[in-house]
Amino acid sequence: MMIKPQTPAGFWELTLAKQAIFNNVLRTVQKVYESNAFIQMDTPVMEYKDVLLAKSQGETSKQIFEVVKGDKEYVMRYDLTVPLSRFVAKYYNEIKFPFKRYQISKVYRGERPQKGRYREFYQADIDVIGNGKLSINYDAYVIATISEALSTLGISKYRIHINNRKIIQGLIEYLGIENSSNLFILIDKYDKLSKSQFEQELRELVTQAQAEELLRIMNMTDISVMSLKALHIENELFQEGICELEQVLQILKVLGVPMDRYMINLKIIRGLDYYTGTIFETFLEGYEQYGSISSGGRYANLANAYINKDLPGVGGSIGLSRLFSILDEIGFFEENTLFIAEEVEYLVVPIGKTSEEFAVKVLQKLKRDGVRADIYFEKVKPDKAIKYCIAHNIPNIIFIGEEEVSRRIAKIKNLDTRQESILML
């Protein structure tokens, strides 16, 4: 009985042609991370359940893939941040801070598979962790690195929306709003609601005056540090948030990130608990409905579930699988030749058994010359070998027959130009 060779729904597997492009995307991001002095880390794909879920919320644990073996309970990692915090706690004495690491790996979430949402997918994370303190400039450094990665991929139409939790929290304090968690949840949903829906729900949470003031500030156009300062909101947290935001934007500028790649957006919230300062999300302009392709922010304490140390950090993550799917869907790779994989340049094809050894010598010679060459050992008709080249994007074919063996030469035929050249052995 044959079994259908299917893969689980929502799990990440690409066809060969797309895999070659994805490899290039992944390696490009990796190179940018490394050129910015982030070092590569690798953690187990599953960890002990009680360790990985030490601080998890109810919502997270519903999405967990559980693994059972003997009397041990494991869970698959659902992000790369919790393993990072466990790692930093475990190797605290060995790590020199500030610790800059990257990790490009798959994570697992038992969500219902749908457009842009997978059950197994790649994330490409960078984080900087400080010991006791961490300069605000690293917030800009992380955002600049993410921006460089996206630019290096050839994407021009992305925009990083930056906010600072302190601004929003300060504003809420200043307006005397008490039920701030529900308000955060509502603001987080801003893009998913119509304007009137949002305003209606807002009025159920706050007074008429508070709602008007909130809406006035959140709907400000051409929002800038200057216009935020001009609000003269006398609240310490709010002012601290503005200062931090100003510094982040200033360093982003010095780091050479083009001004049209980022903007202030006070409606960016990023969940309830984790982030404490800078927060950001990134959208492809015209494709905002796919959701953020890269998000992150500043957190006060990375690892307090595992170690009694203050470890502030700032991080960012590119949703590599989601980004790839969007780019693929909008035809980005067809227009962008950057992503043609480094391919084999020559195919050596022995004709008949007696020419096999000489064909191998031709292959060796090409490899010594530093070009990528392959050999086709099957008995094959010339036109079928040429079809194989075309299918694999191999521009040159070299047939080795008796004549070539006796003269110790190889005739290179370029399939595009149809020109022939001779290689002497």
Add this chain to the structure above:
Amino acid sequence: MMIKPQTPAGFWELTLAKQAIFNNVLRTVQKVYESNAFIQMDTPVMEYKDVLLAKSQGETSKQIFEVVKGDKEYVMRYDLTVPLSRFVAKYYNEIKFPFKRYQISKVYRGERPQKGRYREFYQADIDVIGNGKLSINYDAYVIATISEALSTLGISKYRIHINNRKIIQGLIEYLGIENSSNLFILIDKYDKLSKSQFEQELRELVTQAQAEELLRIMNMTDISVMSLKALHIENELFQEGICELEQVLQILKVLGVPMDRYMINLKIIRGLDYYTGTIFETFLEGYEQYGSISSGGRYANLANAYINKDLPGVGGSIGLSRLFSILDEIGFFEENTLFIAEEVEYLVVPIGKTSEEFAVKVLQKLKRDGVRADIYFEKVKPDKAIKYCIAHNIPNIIFIGEEEVSRRIAKIKNLDTRQESILML
């Protein structure tokens, strides 16, 4: 309450210093595989249980990690060959044969963790799959690629032990031995038993005359194709095996694999069912007790659990985690400078808030010049910054103070030579 930040026993996680070396090992192997025209593949880390275990033996399924989510049953992949067979069946119409793929990924086995055996570990696999037929020369091509990977890693003391299942099966037929599976199991254990133990167990399986003949052939010294031919064993399968072995050794020679890197070993068996022709295992000389670091062979049919096509193949796998552990344990990396990771060359350290922006400009300048540079944004004393450089292997430090800002220069101090040079902005 703090949770201990431990990882599950037997799961692969390295300290930062070792991770940097491991990355280099992995990338070196990857480069060799790619230069030999194997293309990178990636499959989900877990698959449906009924799909992945379609052809599994009882022994395999005991080692499986099972994953449950809702009403679906998954298992973690325990090798990279079964996912390959599922992939080839699924994308059969898209694949151009012979299909040469590599995959370097983690696999999962619920074994008792011990030296050289992990529950999560890296394998680096190459396979060539034919459609209906596959030239014997690919057997040599796979072995030569594995050999090139090991040599490129700087390992000189490995030896690839090559056999052909047809030789052993033919010999058993010729000697009229009937219970061949138990004999295979016994020969497979040859290295684990003392000579007298082996002979005693052998005599329980076969007659005195059969045992003597088997031992005489298996214990031949300086075994070669010529000495095997000289046995004049009149059995078709045996002779076919000799012919294949001769061709493999001949092509290995033409492919430039040094003669002292491989040998014939008739005691190599590699399990009962899967392999049908060439088989090989690889040992580090002097460290044979760690087991094979790379094995593989020829199989008649890759994917007959999923598709009704003849798909013969030949593959090899480097046990990357095991190899790394052995090399680490024997001090290989300390003597081999190949494995110093490409590191940051310059650390820029602003002294005081007012010099931060100019420090970032120095960083940008260095990056534009194509060198890898990092910036240290924390307030730090010079001697502590120098310690940070030493810990991270960064040879040059650049302090940016008021003088540098006003003169728009950067003084580069080399920490090895103590020489200073000036960079103009």
